[in-house]
Amino acid sequence: MTSASVNDIEFRSVTKRYGAVTAVTDINLAVPKGAFVALLGPSGCGKTTCLRMIGGFEQPSEGEVQIGGAAMAGIPPYRRPVNMVFQHYALFPHFDVEANVAYGLKQMRPKIEAAEISRRVGAALEMVRLGGFGKRRIHEMSGGQQQRVALARALVNKPKVLLLDEPLAALDKKLRTAMQIELQTLQRELGITFVLVTHDQEEALSMSDKVCVMSAGRIVQFASPQEVYDRPANIFVADFVGKTNRLSGTLENGNAVRLSSGALMPVRDTLLAPGTALTLAVRPEAIRLAKAAEAAGGIAGTVTHRIFLGSSVEYSVAVSGLGDLLVTAERQSLAADGLAEPGDPVRLVFDPSGAHVFPA
Known part of the structure; x- marks a missing residue:
């Protein structure tokens, strides 16, 4: 296994069971610092379970998940150096944009001064190209703008890792393509690790620099998008990735x-x-x-x-x-x-x- 200093995320022989059902089996995975990794596979392959174990919403039945070289066993989500953007964004409809983005900062202990919260919220909104939108209500924002609010809220805490749970699934094709480019640009500018869960092959190939193809709870190939497409590891990968x-x-x-x-x-x-x-x-x-x-x-x-x-x-x-x-x-x-x-x-x-x- 590569040294922990090189990787932001490591799965070490991780298995997750729900009663008699095994969701993932003996997963070994090393995600380098600053990588954009897509977990790709059909429904039920275990990709979302892996994402939730990184985020702390689930704990492994066997094995160990590490973030930044530290074991995460028993560490709750709010104490992990990660943040998640959910498929339906999970924004607070009764808050304006600024209050949504500031929410996580206001929960931090020791407390952060109001002026520092305001500065960081403003910087986060500028980062996602929403400067000047702070007082807008969520229902006044388009789908793409709401997605960027969710990104700003996730990034304002300066996480080591950003988790993206099919964040583009609710967007139309044209807007989805535009947001793919926005996410790539943002990831390169920030230099933090992005982990994307998707069942959309085109999305995984176009956005990430590493694709982790999963099937039936196991990793079947972990490689660059070009290698996955041009040199599939088996007939499943050849069938699933592309036509x-x-x-x-x-x-x-x-x-x-x-x-x-x-x-x-x-x-x-x-x-x-x-x-x-x-x-x-x-x-x-x-x-x-x-x-x-x-x-x-x-x-x-x-x-x-x-x-x-x-x-x-x-x-x-x-x-x-x-x-x-x-x-x-x-x-x-x-x-x-x-x-x-x-x-x-x-x-x-x-x-x-x-x-x-x-x-x-």
């Missing part, structure tokens, strides 16, 4: 797989023995679609659906023996008349670097 096509086949040699349809597909070199049964995860953007009359080679298919997404186009292509495959084409790579239509015969050419090979 993928699952194919089955048998390794013909080091860099070719005989698919269940009989077609031969190139893959990156693998150390598995020829004849090994495989599952392949192929990203939609790793398949090039060409009109049948204009291309030789590849695998024949027929377009069944076309989804126009503006900057890109998604196709569903029926391939004999393989089923329907998803193919993504960027608009820049298409001529003005390059869109295929449902019913068109096409050829699919696979990029070996986009095919992830796993033993069946």
Whole structure:
């Protein structure tokens, strides 16, 4: 395990049970100081339980959680150097913005002088670009502004770690994208550790510098967003993070797989023995679609659906023996008349670097 001086958060063989139900099993995790880490996974995978154990709202059944090198066993939430932004913000509707942000400071002992509270509240509101909004009522604020009030309230106490429990889930797509950028900027400016819980793959990949993918109470991969997407640890990660096509086949040699349809597909070199049964995860953007009359080679298919997404186009292509495959084409790579239509015969050419090979 890395030295505690390097990490803000450590899980050491942590297991959490609720009666007969085990929520997380033998979690070992080290979150470096100043990192932006996303805990990513489907509902029930244990990510929120981990967040709540960091915050002190739950205690491990086994193992130890450390923050800044100190064991947190028995330490209540209000005595931990962390703060949390909840999914629904948990703002006080009868307080104005200033009173919401000041609430935590007023509970601190020994008491902080009123002038210092006012100064720190003003600085926190400036930090989240809400200077001048202190006297506004919460119901007068937009969803994005309320989220920033919740951030200011969490940051005003100068925590070592900020915990974010799906804080963008209630926002529309455009505002969510804007707030993702705001959070990244804020985290870089402050230099404190952010831990985000989300089930949104795009959110995790775009915001964090480390992604912790969880499944069934265990960590299945902890790596950079690019590594998680480009080199998934197993078929679950390949399936859950981004879109993928699952194919089955048998390794013909080091860099070719005989698919269940009989077609031969190139893959990156693998150390598995020829004849090994495989599952392949192929990203939609790793398949090039060409009109049948204009291309030789590849695998024949027929377009069944076309989804126009503006900057890109998604196709569903029926391939004999393989089923329907998803193919993504960027608009820049298409001529003005390059869109295929449902019913068109096409050829699919696979990029070996986009095919992830796993033993069946």
